[in-house]
Amino acid sequence: MENKVYIFDTTLRDGEQVPGCQLNTEEKVIIAKELEKLGVDVIEAGFPISSPGDFNSVIEISKAVKNPIVCALTRAKKEDIEAAVESLKYAKKKRIHTGIGSSDTHIQYKFKSTREKVLEQAVWAVKYAKKFVDDVEFYAEDAGRADKEFLAKMVEEIIKAGATVVNIPDTTGYCLPQDFGGKIKYLFENVKNIHKAIISVHCHNDLGMATANTISGLINGARQAEVTVNGIGERAGNTSLEEITMILKTHKKLDLETGINTKKIYDISQKVSKMMNMPIQKNKAIVGANAFAHSSGIHQDGIIKQRENYEIIDPKDVGIDKSKIVLTARSGRAALKYRLRNLKYEIKQEHLNIIYKKFLNLADEKKEINDQDLRILMIQNNL
16 A cells, blocks of 8 residues: 555635635635645635635636646535536646535435435436546545445445545544544455545544544555644634644654645645634644743753754744743743853853842743843843
8 A cells, every 4th residue: 555645635625614714716826826835735625616706716726726636525416516517627637526424314314315315326426527527536424423334335336436535524523533543444344446546534623633533544544634724624623734744754653654845834824824814722733833832941951952852843844943942930040041042141150040030030920031031131130
């Protein structure tokens, strides 16, 4: 099995469904071009039938990028597929992403249908999309809660119908990592034609397990990860692009790699946050303001001696210049001396002890000490 993991970015489709974060076509094109520079394999550009704006965005993104596959989402409906075909007419590489629910919950309550009818509609949709494009991805919505035997039957039938990629989504973020990974493993063991398609995973973060479930899916044979920048998306969000990319880069033993230029991660993270008016929580992995910040004295001393003591990722690998030593009342003498040296102050040990006591008093008042505070402290003490 190949070790390449295809990165399918749905920032401009699933990510853009966040209330209050909609983008216009021009903004979507800007982000699409940045995603191309980042090295994503697939850009899900929109859901063409949902609105004229989405339809136009898929057209303009198709014109603007040349390397990634441009993907358009549809339901398993004739008019959806035809709208997708029309919207993709300028794409150099095009994919239709069609699908239907696979769990009994969706079949019974959403479609008010039966397994047999849903399976028939799924096969029809793939065959119809295949008339227009070679690359057809099928999503088995709510696969995380689907009966595994029925899911295996559905996957086998849609691959037979011509699907090139099969998306196994944990639509509600329900699964535990071992269960989701086990479901992917079951499909590989029980779907006889599974190697004729790429298996994709699309996980939501309702219980905070989107990244863990995606990794579990990849370990068990999936080779496409569906992600968003900063993990934005419906409800609690989607699997985070930066987390998956850096997990695979950090854990070499998994022998899985992406084509992502990781040095561009921080830049696109900031752009998406700003353009979508979606602040990044400070403790967000990889791209949060505190991801490479250290305020505890013990940690600061360890970082100053050797970065790897407390950092498993070099900040430069994700496009961040350097770690931050944040001075607070929890900081030790080593951190204070380090920051003073950065400000060109070489200080003797006895002077450091004096300054440190005054620094702690100030830190208790101010919570965080900046460079200007340090300069004033040194001037007041004639140092």
